Structure formats: C-alpha cells, structure tokens
Amino acid sequence: MKKEHWICGGAGCEAPLFRRSFWLDRTERFQSARLEICGLGYFLFYINGKKISDQELMPAMTDYASVLGCETTYPVWEERSAHRCRYLSFDLLPYLKAGENVLAVRLGNGWYHQTERIAEGKFIFGLPKLWFELTLTDADGRQEWIESDRQTLWHPGGLLKNNLFLGEVGICGKSWKAGSIRALIYPVGSQHSRSMHRKPF
Secondary structure: OOOOHHHHOOOOOOOOOEEEEEEEEEOOEEEEEEEEEEEEEEEEEEOEEEOOOOOOOOOOOOOOOOOOOOOOOOOOOHHHHHHHOEEEEOOHHHHHEEEEEEEEEEEEEOOEEEEOOOOOOEEOOOEEEEEEEEEEEEEOOOOEEOOOOOOOOOOOOOOOEOOOHHHHEEEEOOOOOOOOOOOOOOOOOOOOOEEEEOOOO
C-alpha cells in the first residue's frame, strides 16, 4: 500500500457504486498487474464487467476502531493496538485489454456501518468507503499506478437499504457492473461526495 486515498459516496449513501476507467495502448508489455483493494464494510469488484472472485462478504471483519463509547450492553475489551482493516490482492493481468479498461466496485454497510440492530450496542464506524491501488509492472521493472483518486466516478447504487441482519431492499435498473455504464457521473471529491486522504480508523 503506497497511497492512502480513501473515498466514499455522498452524504448518507450506504451503497455507492464506483467506476474508474483507464486506457492501455497494449497489455503484452506488462508482466504483472496487481490490484490491492479494501471496501468497508463489504464490497463486490468487477473488471471490464467480469467478477474476479467468487468470495462474498469481503473483507473479513476486524476491529476497525475503538469500541469505547459504543454503548455496549456487555463488557468489552479494548485492544488499542489492533485497529486495522484487511485488504485483498488480485492478479488482473489476464483480464486487461488494449483500449479502455473499467474497474467497478459496489459497497455495502457490512459490519462497518451496521445501524439497524443496536440491541448489543451502537457499533457504527462511518459510511462505506473504498481504497484500491492497481500496480502495473513492465519487463524493465518500471511501474504505473491506477488508484482510488479524483478520476474515480461514483453514483448511488440500486439498494435502498442493506443490513447484515435485515437483508436488502433494492430497485430494478441496468447492470452497474458493465464496462459501458455511464450513469456514474459524480467525480470523487465533488460537492456530491467526499475524498479522504487518510486511514479510515
């Protein structure tokens, strides 16, 4: 992780969609294309309309931040040295193509923004947010980076609600994962969204 550009959707958006496009003149000059990604609470990830992993509920839950002050109904042990977020790594080289390539990510609340069931306490750490970094390495060891920066576009997703305990409520619409989607019109960092150049905890 070379950069720490965390981004999120607009105020109150619990299921934002993100789109980051980039162009490659040719792909055979690259020896590796390593993507590192973390979406809090959970994320789904596509490249050029293809789902890369069959995993669900990514990433695994951790102690995102301090739970002191969460109004818990039972004693909690505060491990202050273990606040962290897990990220995943994917090899994207087989999925890249000459021309435009599109990374698409859908976020959900997960455990990070669990606001519906609060009988045990209010474990709410913030709205869903995203960080990713794609490192392209050529035969000479030179590297290029594609990251979650201000060139990333976002749009509210088709989920009106999403919760680990109560399920999802959605609306019908076009497939957001397709590389041709153009509905993601808000630049990250605009008045519709927030861009955070810091860790989420």
